[in-house]
Amino acid sequence: MKTKAISSIFVLFAIAAGMASMAPDAFADHPEVAITTVDESVFSQTCAASQGGPGCYTPSTATVEVGGVVTMTNTDPTGVHTFTSGTVDGFAPSPDLVFDSSVLMSGDTFEWIPENAGEQPYYCMLHTWMIGTIIVQEAHADDNAAAEEAAAAEAAATLAAEEADVELMVVITDSAVMSRTQVELELSELHVNYDMTATQNGEVVFEETGLHSMENIATHQIDAVGSDDNPINVKVESLGIGAPGNSDNWTGPVGQVTTAQVVPEFGTIAMMVLAVAIISIVAVTAKSRVVPRF
Numbered sequence: 001m002k003t004k005a006i007s008s009i010f011v012l013f014a015i016a017a018g019m020a021s022m023a024p025d026a027f028a029d030h031p032e033v034a035i036t037t038v039d040e041s042v043f044s045q046t047c048a049a050s051q052g053g054p055g056c057y058t059p060s061t062a063t064v065e066v067g068g069v070v071t072m073t074n075t076d077p078t079g080v081h082t083f084t085s086g087t088v089d090g091f092a093p094s095p096d097l098v099f100d101s102s103v104l105m106s107g108d109t110f111e112w113i114p115e116n117a118g119e120q121p122y123y124c125m126l127h128t129w130m131i132g133t134i135i136v137q138e139a140h141a142d143d144n145a146a147a148e149e150a151a152a153a154e155a156a157a158t159l160a161a162e163e164a165d166v167e168l169m170v171v172i173t174d175s176a177v178m179s180r181t182q183v184e185l186e187l188s189e190l191h192v193n194y195d196m197t198a199t200q201n202g203e204v205v206f207e208e209t210g211l212h213s214m215e216n217i218a219t220h221q222i223d224a225v226g227s228d229d230n231p232i233n234v235k236v237e238s239l240g241i242g243a244p245g246n247s248d249n250w251t252g253p254v255g256q257v258t259t260a261q262v263v264p265e266f267g268t269i270a271m272m273v274l275a276v277a278i279i280s281i282v283a284v285t286a287k288s289r290v291v292p293r294f
């Protein structure tokens with residue numbers, strides 16, 4: 001449990017450090033920007049932010065001005081990629097039709113000239129773990145007055161986003177299935193990212209970080225069964241709400257902890273097994289009665 005808390009603090013530091021390093025960049029002069037693909041991202045997902053990587057496009061967050069040129073090049077020698085505007089939920093892409101390079105062979109380039117300021121997400125149609133963001137700013141954002149204005153607008157937007165922040169409710173229920181426990185999380189929001197830990201007698205019986213639930217219900221199997229004497233303690237810690245791997249854009253509470261003590265009732269399957277077992281015992285007892293005793 002202690003380790004968990006410490007690692008969450010590290011995550012917070014990492015996010016804060018990431019934001020700090022991005023801030024000065026956001027107001028620099030970017031009439032044009034070049035984006036490339038990470039080598040071997042065709043078959044390796046290790047570049048993906050959701051896997052702890054730096055992102056499968058370089059840079060994964062690029063900044064450009066309205067009217068500037070974004071040059072997108074497939075520099076990955078091992079295969080084909082696309083730069084397609086829109087978002088990906090898990091493996092389901094939602095193109096927004098702002099731009100689409102279509103399939104780029106290795107070495108091919110596609111250009112896009114943004115017309116409107118704002119954040120433009122994009123992904124690879126062929127490898128949905130490849131996602132990136134282009135931040136389009138009003139031209140002359142390097143001008144001091146404009147930069148201050150932009151900073152003020154961003155601060156206001158951040159405040160508005162915080163005020164509009166969704167509340168997250170997590171309900172933990174469970175049932176014993178054979179010799180395992182099925183924990184069901186009922187989440188008040190879609191696309192919740194979270195860590196889940198379960199301990200029994202102080203021992204960790206389940207620990208997974210960076211989980212994502214697209215639905216309002218998520219189920220997890222724990223290789224242990226709780227009892228009144230030996231309950232399982234389940235802890236769910238929210239990391240934010242949003243598409244996996246895109247933690248910069250996540251909303252909602254970070255570090256909200258929901259705990260539950262799990263002492264499962266027998267699940268349906270366990271009941272059936274128990275019933276069959278009782279019937280067999282009765283049958284065996286009945287049979288053994290017929291066996292003549294000497």
Ligand SMILES: [Cu+2]
Nearest residue numbers: 081124126127
């Ligand atoms: Cu790709």
